[in-house]
Amino acid sequence: MIDDLERQRDFYRQQADELGARVLRLQEDQIRARRETRRSRTTTRLIRDSYQLVDSNVSLEEIDRRFLQIILDALMVSRVALLQYLPAQQRFVARQILGFPSSDLPDFILPELPPDYYFANSSSTPLPLLDCLRQAVGTPYFLWAFNSRAGLALLVGNAFEDQHLHRPFEADDRELIEASLSVFIDVTERKRANEELEARVIERTAELLTANRQLQCELAERRRAEEALQQSKERFRQVISSISDHIYATAVTDEGKFVNLYLSPHVEFLTGYPYEKFIADWSFWPTVVIHPDDRTAAKAQAERLASGQSSEMEYRLIRANGEVIWVRDSCRVEHDPSRRRKIVYGVISDISERKRVEEELAQARDQALEASRLKTELLAKVSHELRTPLGAILGFSEILELGIYGALCEKQKLTLAEIIDSTYYLTNMVNGLLDQAQLDAGKLKLNLSSFAPTDILTGTLSKLKVLADNKGLSLTAEIAVDMPAVLTGDLVRLQQILVNLTSNAIKFSQTGSIKIDLYRPNVDRWAIQVTDTGIGIPLEAQAHLFEPFMQVDGSITRKQAGTGLGLSIVKQLATLMGGEVTLESEVGRGSTFTVLLPLQSTR
16 A cells, blocks of 8 residues: 555656646746746837837937847946947947946947957956946946947946846847847938938938029020020011012032022012022023023122122013013121031122113213213304404404594593493403313313413413502512422413402402412412412312302392303313312402413423
């Protein structure tokens, strides 16, 4: 029975051991499950809280601090430090710490020793890595994780004041710490990448804004330029439309081919043909529109243009209704080397009216020339016919004056004197008419000879002085000392010039004096000058004073007699002698006539 009891005891003991072992396994499974759940929750929370920092508006330094706080709360530890490895100095420095009594951690110096040995603080004795970390964290309960790629290390430890809170870490805690460091590195890199991306976005946005502003300015400037161009085109179109001339631009290739580039709309009005005919075919103008008799000349002009020569010509056009008009075609050629061609810019003007006026003027000129010729012939014939009877009247009057046919009473002598004076007056008038006719016909010839300056005055001054004395005028003459001793010219015509100028001076002077000067204004010329103190000549009358039959007072009732040929003959004789006549006059103070003549060789 004892044996049975022992067997039962052993059996129950065995059952109890198995049940205890089963209970222990269940407890371990429960603890493991709770640990896994806690670890999973902790990992989830750590990952969630860490990755929330990526999208937060905090700095990288603040992310370091918040990450350590997350580690501190999630793992329920008292101390945590983030260390940065400096490869150049082979040392670790604290980047961020939480829970340590001092704000600084000792530097961990890594000399040229196996990686398990470090220098702690300033000690020269190398200590194992775990001893260094234990000394740094101040508790034997710590975990260490290092990421060599990022050069970052994470150090956590339990160093609570309550020693009962100190607990050792488990193996999966180290995995959690390493995973936490990897998460932190990823968060930091993402945050840095986000910040860099944001910075690039901000920079790019600023660049885009600047580019957009520049683009807006360029678009506004382009719009203004386009508006200005459109306005310019409209003004150009209006200008072209307002011009009655036809404007065109034609390209001439190296092969000599003509191509229309631009034709003004006025071509339709000018020719009567539609605009399209000219644009489609350049040859329509020279082969259809240009008059057949002018096409050879127009072809020659086209050849000159093709060779690069500007040209201008006049030719006729046949309008669509058969009307013939005259045009002037003015062309300017410019070279365009970039396209290996020449550009002809031309203006075609309707000159039909001008041609008609020119034809009328030509007819009027011919008629005037014919009338002038007939007038000259008439004057010559009349003058010639009048000189014979006037000569006879003067001759017989002078015979009677001499008393050849008997003595005359006083009344007869006065009457005879009037007849002689009138005959002289008519003779001078006829001589003037004859001279004017010969000058107009170009038949008057000069008889050149040599003479002294005094010869001009001899025989004329005495006659003129009688006329001056009769009006109570002083008449004087002076020859400059630098005058040549001998002159060459037509003495008779020079005396005629002097008589005409002096008699006019006497005629239009009531008081004062008349002075005749022969002088030399320069080495090449000499001059006859007559100055009076007469009534003067108005400025508006001076321009026409030397025209034939021109008088300041041309009325029938004028006070002074005369034909108006004297000054005209003076000017024409001076021109015939290669000289000129000048006039200086002021109303009420007198006039000065100067005949400038070239000095001629006496040989």
